[in-house]
Amino acid sequence: MSPLLEFTNVTLIRGNHTVFKALSIQLNEPRIGLIGDNGAGKSSLFRMICGLETPQSGTVRLSGCDARDANTQRPGKVGMMFQNPDDQIIFPTVEEELALGLSPSGLSRREAIAKSRVFLETRGLAHWAERTIGSLSQGQRQHVCWLALMIAAPDLLLLDEPFASLDLPGQALLSADIAQAGQQVIVSTHLLNHVRHFERVVWLDQGTIRADGPGHRVCAAYEADVATRTPEGIRLGQSL
Template sequence: MPSAFKTPAKLSASMPIALDGVTLLRGNTTVFQSLTLGLNESRIGLIGDNGAGKSSLFRLICGLDLAQSGQVHVPVAADRAAPAVGMMFQNPDEQIIFPTVEEELALSLRHLRLSRTETQTHVRTWLAARGLADWAPRAIGSLSQGQRQHVCWLALLIGAHQTLLLDEPFSSLDLPGQVVLSKEIATAPQQVIVSTHVLDHVRHFERVIWLDKGCVRADGLGTDVCAQYEADVSARMG
C-alpha cells in the first residue's frame, strides 16, 4: 500500500515545458502564430483579456489541442504511467465525472493500479490528513460551485502531477475560498501555472506572462507585468 502522501512525479528530463514556433488555428481564427515560449519557473501567472489565448495555451500543453505547426515539449515522468501535467478547467462541471468526492479523487490515482479497496483507503486517508474526512462520501450534486472547484484542486494534488495548470481557479470561490486556494498554491510542491483575471493572486509571482491576441505582450516579474497590463486597460477604458 503506497503512502497516503505522494510527491510529484519525477521527470526524466530537466528541460522545461516549452513551445517552439507553434501555430494554432481554430477554424478560420489564428490563435497563435509561431509562438515560442519556455515555462521553467515554479510559479507563473498568465494574464490578459478574454480571447488572448490563455486557455488555448493550457490546452496545447495538455494535448487537448494540437498545433498545426511547431512543437510543444512536455517532459514525461520517469514513471511513464504517472501523468506529468494536470489541468483544472474554468468550469468544474466540465471536469468532474463521478457522483461522489472520493470517486472523483480516485480517478486521479488510476495510474497506480490499486485495487478498489486500496484506492478508497488511500483517498480517505489523504482527505483525513487535510481535515476533510467528511468530504469523502459527499455527493457532488450537494456541493456549491466553489466546493466543486475545490474538489478539482484536490484531484490535482492527490494525482501528484509535476505541473498544475489552473484556468481561472478563483472564479467560483468566495473570499475565504480564494484565501485558502492562494495559500495552497503557495505551498504546493509542484510547478503551478495560473491563468486569472484577479491580478492580486499572481502579482507576487516570480514570472507573469501577459498574452494579447495570441502574442506575448510582456513577460517578467509579476509586479511589473501586472502594472503594465493595468495601465494598458486604464488607457483603453479612459
C-alpha cells in the same frame, strides 16, 4: 538540462481563427502567471500542454519530450483544473472523484478510495468523502477539482481561472496550497493579486506575448493598458 516546458514556432488555427502564430517561449519557473483579456489564448495554451489540442505547426515539449508523447506515455505528468468544474468532474461522490486521480498509480479501486478518505481527513474534510457532487456549491466543486490534483500529484499543475468560483476564505486557502506545492504551477487568472507576487507573469494579447517578466511589473502594465480602454481612462487621456 532541457527546459521544463517549451513552445517552438507554434501555430494553432481553430476554424478560420489563428489563435497563435509562430509562438516561441520557455516556461521553467516554479510559479508562472498567465494574464490577459478573454480570448487572448490562455486556455488554448493549456490545452496544447495537455495534448487536448495539437498545433498545425511547431512543437510543444515537456522536459524534452513532445507533449503528445509525454501525456500518452506518462498520463500522470500533467494535471489541469478547468474553469468550469462540471467539465472536469466525472464521478458522483467526492471520494470517487479523488480516487480517479490515483488511477495511474496502479491502486485498486478500493485502495484508491481508502487513500482518498485518509487524504480528506488530513484536510479536515472527512465529512465530504461520501457527499454527492450535486450537493456541493460551485466553489466547493472547484475545491474538489483542486483536491483531485493534489492527491494525484502530477509534475506540472495547470490552473485555469481557479479562483473564479471561490469565496475569500477559499481563495486564501488555494493561494496557500499553491505556495506550498512542490510542483511547477502555472495559473491563468483575471484576479491579478493572486499572481502579482509570482517570479514570472506572461501577458497574452490576441495570441502574442505582450509582456513577460516579474509579476508586479507585468500586472501593473496590463492594468495600465486596461485603464486606457475604459471610458474613464479614455476621457482622462483626452483631457491631458
